Amino acid sequence: MNKTLLYTLLASLLVMLSSCDDYLDIQPVGKVIPTTAEDFRALMTEAYSYVPSDRGLASFRSDEVLLEPSMSEYDLESYFDIWAWKDNGANENTSTFSWRSFYHVLFIANYVIESEASIIGGTGPEIRQMVGEAYMLRAYMHFILANLHAPAYTKCDPAVTKAVPLKLNSDVETLLSRSMLGDIYESVTSDLDTAESYLNVDSWETGYNYRFNKISVDALRSRVYLYMGKWEESLAASAKVLAVNDNLEDITVRLPNEYNSVENIVALEQVMVNNYKRTLKVNSDFLSLYDGQDLRLEAYYEPTESGTRIVKGGSNTYSCSLRVGEIYLNAAESAWNCKRYDDAADYLLKLQSARYTAEAYPDKEAYVKRLSPEALLVEIYDERARELAFEGHRWFDLRRTTQPRMERKFRDDVYVLEQGDSRYTIPIPTAAIQANPLLTQ
Numbered sequence: 001m002n003k004t005l006l007y008t009l010l011a012s013l014l015v016m017l018s019s020c021d022d023y024l025d026i027q028p029v030g031k032v033i034p035t036t037a038e039d040f041r042a043l044m045t046e047a048y049s050y051v052p053s054d055r056g057l058a059s060f061r062s063d064e065v066l067l068e069p070s071m072s073e074y075d076l077e078s079y080f081d082i083w084a085w086k087d088n089g090a091n092e093n094t095s096t097f098s099w100r101s102f103y104h105v106l107f108i109a110n111y112v113i114e115s116e117a118s119i120i121g122g123t124g125p126e127i128r129q130m131v132g133e134a135y136m137l138r139a140y141m142h143f144i145l146a147n148l149h150a151p152a153y154t155k156c157d158p159a160v161t162k163a164v165p166l167k168l169n170s171d172v173e174t175l176l177s178r179s180m181l182g183d184i185y186e187s188v189t190s191d192l193d194t195a196e197s198y199l200n201v202d203s204w205e206t207g208y209n210y211r212f213n214k215i216s217v218d219a220l221r222s223r224v225y226l227y228m229g230k231w232e233e234s235l236a237a238s239a240k241v242l243a244v245n246d247n248l249e250d251i252t253v254r255l256p257n258e259y260n261s262v263e264n265i266v267a268l269e270q271v272m273v274n275n276y277k278r279t280l281k282v283n284s285d286f287l288s289l290y291d292g293q294d295l296r297l298e299a300y301y302e303p304t305e306s307g308t309r310i311v312k313g314g315s316n317t318y319s320c321s322l323r324v325g326e327i328y329l330n331a332a333e334s335a336w337n338c339k340r341y342d343d344a345a346d347y348l349l350k351l352q353s354a355r356y357t358a359e360a361y362p363d364k365e366a367y368v369k370r371l372s373p374e375a376l377l378v379e380i381y382d383e384r385a386r387e388l389a390f391e392g393h394r395w396f397d398l399r400r401t402t403q404p405r406m407e408r409k410f411r412d413d414v415y416v417l418e419q420g421d422s423r424y425t426i427p428i429p430t431a432a433i434q435a436n437p438l439l440t441q
Contacts, residue, residue: 037122037130040112044130047108047137048210048268052098054148055392056271056313058426061085061417062394063404064385066281066307069411075279084408084415085423097148099432102141103167109134109141111170125200132198136212136220139191140321142166143224146184149428152400154229155420158182164428165439177438188224192217206260210268210319215244219265219322222330227400231337238331238347241265245324248354251299255312257320257391265322271392272313281307289386293360296386310390325351325387332380341373348380351387399424 034040059065060082067076067083077093080086112134119127142164146153150163158181166179166187196217204211218237225234247262249255259267282301287308290297302309312318332347345368356364371379384397398404405419417423433439 034115035118035120037119037126040115040119040122040127040130043108043112044133044137044211047105047112047134050101050105050108051137051141051269052101053269053271053273053276054097054102055144055269055396056273056276056390057082057095057097058148058395059272059276059390059392060280061426062398063283063406064286064389064394066283067279067410068281068307070306071279078275079279080410084410085417085421086415087423087427096429096431097426099429102145105137105141106167107170107172109138110168113138114170128198129200132195132200133212135191135195135198136216138168139188139195139224140220142184142191143188143220146181146188147227147396147399148426150181150184151425152403153181153185153227154400155403155424156181158185162441175436175438177441185224185228189221192221192224209259209264210266212266215241216266216322219327222327223322226330226334227396229337231334234330235334235338235340238327238334241327242324242331246350247324248328248351249325251295251355255299255318256323256325256387257312257318259317259319261320261323263324264320265324265327267319268321269392270313270316270319272310272318272390274314277310277314280310282310284308286385286389289382291360293357293364294386295355295357296389300389312390320391326393329380329384329387333377333384336373336377336380341376344380345369345371345376348376348383352383355387 034043060067060079065083067080077091078095081090081094113131116127116131119130122130145164151161161181162178163181163184164178165176166184167176168187195212196214199212199214199217201211201213202215203209203213218240221237222234222241225231225237228234245263245265249258249261249263254261256263257271258264287297287301300310300312302311328347328351332344332351335341335347336344349365349368352364352368353361368376368379381397381401385394388394388397403420403424406417408415428439
C-alpha cells in the first residue's frame with residue numbers, strides 16, 4: 001500500500017498524537033473505520049513503523065559507549081545526561097525515551113486484535129496472520145517497556161514490583177496506573193502463546209521481513225524466558241529456533257544484523273539510528289573484550305583519528321530485532337544455568353567458530369573447553385557483549401545479570417553508577433507523568 005493511502009488511513013481512521021489529558025496522550029479522530037484486510041494490513045505497517053529505537057538510546061548508559069568533550073554542544077545536550085546517568089534534573093534538551101510511540105503501537109495492536117471478527121476481504125489465514133502479528137507486537141512492546149522503565153525481573157519480587165501500565169484494549173479514555181511486573185510478563189508470555197496459534201507464515205520475503213513469522217514466537221520466548229531466569233523454558237525455545245534456522249552469517253561478507261542476513265529472524269528495529277552512530281565512540285575498555293583474531297573487531301568497528309566508531313548502524317540496512325546469533329547465546333547461558341556445561345560450551349563454540357579466523361579457532365575451542373563452570377559463564381557473558389554489541393542488548397544484559405559498578409570521566413568530573421544502583425531502571429518520562437499523575441503511584 002502506498003504511503004499516501006497509509007497516512008490517510010492513519011489520520012482518518014485511527015488516532016492522532018496530540019496533547020490531551022489521558023496517560024497515552026492520544027485521542028481518536030474521524031468517523032470512518034477500517035474494514036478490509038488491506039486496510040488492516042496498512043494499520044499493521046503503521047504500527048511497525050512506530051516501533052521506537054529506544055534500545056539504542058539506552059545503550060548510551062552501558063559500558064559500550066564513549067562520549068568526548070570535543071563533540072558538538074547539540075550532541076552533548078541530547079545524550080550526555082543519559083550517558084552520565086543524570087536522571088534527576090536532566091537538561092531540558094536531553095533526548096527522551098519514546099513512551100508515546102510504544103503506546104501508539106499498542107493502541108493499533110489492540111485495535112487489530114479487537115477487530116478480528118469484523119475484517120472482510122481477506123482469507124482466513126491472512127486475517128489470522130495479521131492478528132497473530134498484533135499479539136506479537138503487543139507482547140514485544142510491553143516487554144521492552146518493562147525492561148526500560150521497571151526493575152529487572154530477576155532483581156526484585158515481580159509480584160509486588162510496579163512496572164508500566166499494561167494496555168490490553170484500545171480504549172483511550174481510562175487513566176491507567178502501573179501494573180505489577182509479574183503481570184506484565186504474564187501478559188507477554190500469554191500473548192506469545194496466543195500468537196503461536198495464529199501465525200502461519202514461515203518466512204517473509206526480504207523487504208517484508210520486518211513482520212513477525214512463525215519462528216519469531218520461539219525466538220522471542222528464548223529472550224523473555226532468559227530475562228525471567230526460566231532456564232529450561234528459554235533453552236527449549238532456543239532449541240526449537242535452531243532446529244529451523246541455525247545459520248550464521250559470514251561477517252566478512254555481511255554483518256549479522258543486516259536486514260537481509262541469513263541470521264535475521266525479524267528485521268524490525270533500526271536500533272542504532274544515524275544520530276546515535278554519528279555521536280558516539282566506542283569505549284576502549286569495551287573494545288578490549290575482543291582479541292586480535294576476532295573477525296568482529298574489523299567487521300563491527302572503524303578506527304578513526306578521533307576514536308573508534310561503529311559500523312553496524314546508521315541506516316535501515318541494519319534493521320534487526322531477533323537473530324540466530326542471539327539464540328545461540330541464549331541457549332548457552334540457559335544450558336549453563338541448567339548445569340549442562342558441555343552443552344553450554346557447544347552452543348558458545350558454534351557461534352565462535354563463525355567469528356574467529358580459521359587459524360585461531362582451534363586455540364579458542366581448546367581454551368573454552370578448559371574453562372571451569374564459573375569461568376565459562378564469564379565467557380558467555382563476554383561473548384554476548386562482543387557478538388551483540390550496539391544492537392540494543394548490552395544495557396539490558398547488565399541490568400539482568402551483575403549490575404556492575406561503572407565509572408566514567410568527562411573533563412574534570414567523575415560519574416559513578418554503583419553496583420545494583422536504582423538508576424539501572426530508567427525513570428518513566430516526565431511528560432508521561434504530567435499527562436497522567438497515576439504513573440507516580
